[in-house]
Amino acid sequence: MKKQLFIILSAMLMASVSQFSIAAECDTVYGVDYVISKISQSKPHKRNTFELSLWRNQQQVIYINHQSATSTKWQKTANNRIRKVSYFDEFERAIEYEPSAALLATFERNFHIITYDVRNKMTLVATAGTGCEQVQQLELTDKNIKLKVWWQPSQQLVQKLERITASDKTLWQAKKVITAEQGFKSIVAKLHDYHATDYADIGDNESDPFLVKMINLGFVEHGASGFYDSQGHSLSGGHQH
Template identity: 30%
Template structure:
């Protein structure tokens, strides 16, 4: 129980991911003086970013965030990706099966799922900065970054923040012995049409209908794999494992 709560607290700050398949059109290339890039014109509400995430065991994975206005997609692995809409809906997509499950606001509430939309949209919650002290301003590639340092969850941490797009350039939790490190590796513009294309032609089901759809082989498979409810929390621990909704009780197993 304590571990689950701790994981939930950590996850509200951090979003580890697994892998993704994406083609970068412009890359952040580091140089001795920072990052040298082919600087595209970026609009904070219409872009795609990819982070390389490294945990304390040296394991690495990637996460992608794609914004379309106030809607955004987060992809953590090739099997699924998730969309959060401005209406407060959460949609989990299964690209191989071309199926999706939509959790409407009422469904999320009924499941007692709570999330920090700001943290998801910005990868690292902007509120974090208020608990840290400013350090130096650096030009890294295309971006002017503001440095922050301070304790996060009891660990000395460092944040390089790109204010123009509201995202971290790098965030390191546990500065002397890194627990988790997020590093921006790709950033590019992403159009509304391209965004819409990502979610086209999926056969969608409301989460509310799952209970009446257990004869659906896809739903049965997803339930057995624990995707349906666990996916709804949107939170993952430092091993990339989904954390159950807060309304769950005990050690929910699948």
């Protein structure tokens, strides 16, 4: 009996070590180009499609919306808070928001596209490939939403995502995966050169044509606090509770 238990435990340990070794041998993913489409269920021939680039490391996540020429960065600070920064390519300007611990969940969601909690609730329906190329098909139905994800565990990467409701369907499809760290560094360096304004100082600079335009276009919520709740929504007023 003890011998059988030892064999079982040894097998489990070897499997765990093997999975760790595979993950360690796989290239680190620093960037992914996604094509995102939103399709109306009532008018399936009409779809809104745009491209979004995701850049990431353990300290920063950057989303680049190529259609609007805007970017958003979520960066971990030394005290384990998340600083959000919005970038506007046309003006080479940036707006920095107050770091908030409430954005930690947002950082995780944006890093992986979906959170660990959601993935943990999903059912594995199929697996294809092995090692670094293994892709798991996961599904979840929650109330009126059906979620399908093609997940690459070794890279912590969403290859494809479908979110289906009664009214519409949203699709994320990875078009290009970047494993060269230099690409990530170049993006960070480019955005770092933009002239940044602290969100708390916007009220003192409302004569700035750039800030006026951003407020009018809705990119900046006039009078918002710069603080966010656990869902990433802006909290009204000037204090965080």
